[in-house]
Amino acid sequence: xxxxxxxAGAAALLMAAAMTACGGDxxxxxxxxxxxxxAKFAAGSTMEKLNKAQKITIGxxxxxxxxxxxxxxxxxxGFDVEIGTLVAAKLGIPADKIEWVETVSQNREPFIQNGxxxxxxxxxxxxxxxxxxxxxxxxxxxxxxxxLVAKGNPAGIKDVESLGDNTICTVTGSTSEKNxxxxxxxxxTVDKYSDCLxxxxxxxxxxxxxxxxxxxxxxxxxGDEFEVLDxxxxxxxxxxxxxKGDDDFRTFINxxxxxxxxxxxxxxxxxxxxxxxxxxxxxxxxxxx
Amino acid sequence: xxxVLSNLDQYWLGFKVTLELLVVGGIGALLLGIVIALxxxxxxxxxxxxxxxxxxxLRNTPLTLVFFFMLIVLPSLDIKFPNPKIGAFIAxxxxxxxxxxxxxxxxxxxxxxxxxEAARSVGLxxxxxxxxxxxxxxxxxxxxxxxNVFIALTKNTSVAAGFTIVELVAISKSLxxxxxxxxxxxxxxxxxxxxIITIPLGQxxxxxxxxxxxxx
Numbered sequence: 001x002x003x004x005x006x007x008a009g010a011a012a013l014l015m016a017a018a019m020t021a022c023g024g025d026x027x028x029x030x031x032x033x034x035x036x037x038x039a040k041f042a043a044g045s046t047m048e049k050l051n052k053a054q055k056i057t058i059g060x061x062x063x064x065x066x067x068x069x070x071x072x073x074x075x076x077x078g079f080d081v082e083i084g085t086l087v088a089a090k091l092g093i094p095a096d097k098i099e100w101v102e103t104v105s106q107n108r109e110p111f112i113q114n115g116x117x118x119x120x121x122x123x124x125x126x127x128x129x130x131x132x133x134x135x136x137x138x139x140x141x142x143x144x145x146x147x148l149v150a151k152g153n154p155a156g157i158k159d160v161e162s163l164g165d166n167t168i169c170t171v172t173g174s175t176s177e178k179n180x181x182x183x184x185x186x187x188x189t190v191d192k193y194s195d196c197l198x199x200x201x202x203x204x205x206x207x208x209x210x211x212x213x214x215x216x217x218x219x220x221x222x223g224d225e226f227e228v229l230d231x232x233x234x235x236x237x238x239x240x241x242x243x244k245g246d247d248d249f250r251t252f253i254n255x256x257x258x259x260x261x262x263x264x265x266x267x268x269x270x271x272x273x274x275x276x277x278x279x280x281x282x283x284x285x286x287x288x289x
Numbered sequence: 290x291x292x293v294l295s296n297l298d299q300y301w302l303g304f305k306v307t308l309e310l311l312v313v314g315g316i317g318a319l320l321l322g323i324v325i326a327l328x329x330x331x332x333x334x335x336x337x338x339x340x341x342x343x344x345x346x347l348r349n350t351p352l353t354l355v356f357f358f359m360l361i362v363l364p365s366l367d368i369k370f371p372n373p374k375i376g377a378f379i380a381x382x383x384x385x386x387x388x389x390x391x392x393x394x395x396x397x398x399x400x401x402x403x404x405x406e407a408a409r410s411v412g413l414x415x416x417x418x419x420x421x422x423x424x425x426x427x428x429x430x431x432x433x434x435x436x437n438v439f440i441a442l443t444k445n446t447s448v449a450a451g452f453t454i455v456e457l458v459a460i461s462k463s464l465x466x467x468x469x470x471x472x473x474x475x476x477x478x479x480x481x482x483x484x485i486i487t488i489p490l491g492q493x494x495x496x497x498x499x500x501x502x503x504x505x
Contacts, residue, residue: 075358105466110473130469172450173462188373189459191451197451202364 003032031084039092046249052090058084059103059111059120063192065217066274067123076100082269083140084121090256100126105173107135120241125175136239137253137283143211144232145179148218151227155206160233166206169196176210179234193218213238213274220277290469293478303460310381310446312455313437317382322389329394332415347387352448356381358453377449379389388438392421396431397423436494440487457482
């Protein structure tokens, strides 16, 4: 008797949880990328190893709408995920053989260095300090930092010069935090970009700052409450992180990116994900440093 | 190592805030915890019930949820703190007070009940019994577990990083992001900062235990 009661209660809770869970209508990525089944690679190369193993581990974000967001079926979706899937397909690895691992700012470089992930595609800004310990293929996209404000911009924020006494929210330890602190001291920081929305709603902050594409994803998720300024004050080239010194693999990924930019796969990946909210940009030229 | 040394000012910023959370949250928890412990041993049944309910509720709620309530739920009900730090102090004090109360209660329960009965039989009031007979004996048994509670509190302050408070863990994220070439040393440096607080506390607990061994 008691057991059935508990079961009924648990079922009710689960139902409630399922009903309140955020519904995403994004399709799991990469299902339509043709897998290079007859791909041949140089003996001993990383490409051959991955192809032989028929498995690749990719680090990405799990909390970034449009780029890498954990979906209801336990698979991340977004532009980064599509790019990762493209690379895997060129290696002859189907999408269902990719192991997605969540990477955050404190573990990206260590995960690459000690081989816990093969590549990282995680809105990962290319910079010189990181290049000391890992290598970057790409960039495959160039974002710029902007501001998300309440609809109608009641605080009247136009650019970094007009911040005044407004409090700006961003993610602890992000590149965005470093950039905004060069312009104002009134910064609060949280764990995830979406955690900045509540402070804006309650007036504890007047704006959220990070890369414009991430902001667009948040606006998309929250209907008509917020807007993104049509303005950027930085350039953030997103690259694919891989083990330092693996030049063959880097060249291979760069070739893959260039090819996908030519044959329309890049464009399709964009339009299936971020392109639902943002205009399709010109893909950037890869940097074969 | 170079990355750690060149960012000592950042470490200090985070260390100060962690220490602040520990001290303010700890004092709050101690005061609240003493009151709750006294309620739990009081002769009045309804007070005992209130204290038991409070302890069980807070002890069995994840700290993250307590923080969430203080810093997300309350502001959305228009109850705002002038500074989120105040909310963090309250969250830590409330949560830890339940553990403090339990530590004190177990110390009090360690005093043989005959002591209290004897005190009452010579005509001391409840207040006098607690103040003059039970507490002086209980305090020796309370201090080591209490210090363990504060060591746990030191580590629990890190939850505040997720709620706009820039303490050691928050600093570790910004430093790791800014120094992709030295993530591991940066994080080790943060761990050392915590050890600077917790190891002396542990030593203190050991020393006090030896000092105040209950002589029976």
